[in-house]
Amino acid sequence: MEILDMLAGSSFLGLIIILVALIAMIGYFVPFRLWITAWASGAYVGLLTLVAMRLRRVPPHSIVKARISSVKAGLNIPLDELESHFLAGGNVVDVVNAIISADKANIELTFNKAAAIDLAGRNVLDAVQMSVLPKVIQTPRNAAVAQDGIQLIGVARVTVRTNLDRLVGGAGEETVIARVGEGMVSAIGSASNHKDVLERPDSISKRILANGLDAGTAYEILSIDIADIDVGKNIGAALQIEQANADKQIAQAKAEERRAMAVALEQEMRARVVEAEAEVPRAMSEAFRAGRILSVEKQPS
Secondary structure (H helix, E strand, C coil), rough: HHHHHHHHHHHHHHHHHHHHHHHHHHHHHHHHHHHHHHHHHCCCCHHHHHHHHHCCCCCCCHHHHHHHHHHHCCCCCCHHHHHHHHCCCCCCHHHHHHHHHHHHHHCCCHHHHHHHHCCCCCCCCHHHHHHCCCCEEEEEEEECCCCCEEEEEEEEEEEEEEEECCCCCEEEEEHHHHHHHHHHHHHHHHCCCHHHHHHHHHHHHHHCCCCCCCCCEEEEEEEEEEEEEEEEEEEHHHHHHHHHHHHHHHHHHHHHHHHHHHHHHHHHHHHHHHHHHHHHHHHHHHHHHHHCCCCCCCCCC
16 A cells, blocks of 8 residues: 555656646746736737747747837837847847837938848947937047148047948948048148148138048048147258258268279379389380480590
8 A cells, every 4th residue: 555655646746747847838938928018018919929939949028028119119010020130140129229219319210221230230229329419539649740841739529420321331430530630631731831720720620521521431420620739840840950961961971982082093193103103214224225325424534
């Protein structure tokens, strides 16, 4: 009897374990609480649809959360598109929140465009927020020389906002900073006097803005403000001094070359004189032998 009681008890315990495991499995694949939440929020999602999401390895919680947010904001985004974006590796919640933010700010942003921005590696929510609240980018110190030879060092603050139409494939902040720096160098370099730039720094900003530096970038430049401009070295004077030193060294080198040539010429002339002096005795002896010179004997007195 005791053995039968033990067998009966272990069978009952095993049945309980199987029942608990079955209930847990059903609870995982059939998210009743999530189904009730979606139904109560007015964003109804079918129970079988939630089960199918589990089977497709799509987290129902993220999809339902995004669905509820879109419905509450008055947007109707199909579940299939949300699932497809998740399966493509996108962030469904961020995309829906970005569309909601754009809709509240009267910015046209479709789901396909937002999904493309997200899949391109951009943070679509930050992009929409930057469209609403522009961002200020500060350039590094850019040095340029005016036509009078004075160096000016300037820093600019560039106010930009995201251009959603060019966000995919558009250049980033580095390109904007580089173009603004190039524009500053060009504007300062074309100034005839550095004092004109110091008196009217806004002339630099106007010149830069007129060049359309935001073309091909993911941003729209709203304004460029010169935050600081300092006077650097007198590059013109330094170049003149260096040129004068170079001319001096060249002149010294040419003078040394002429002196060396004169010394060489003098030595050559001396060598010719010595050679000529050595020829005199030989010429005289040859003249004696040839009888061209007669010896004169001294007569006794």
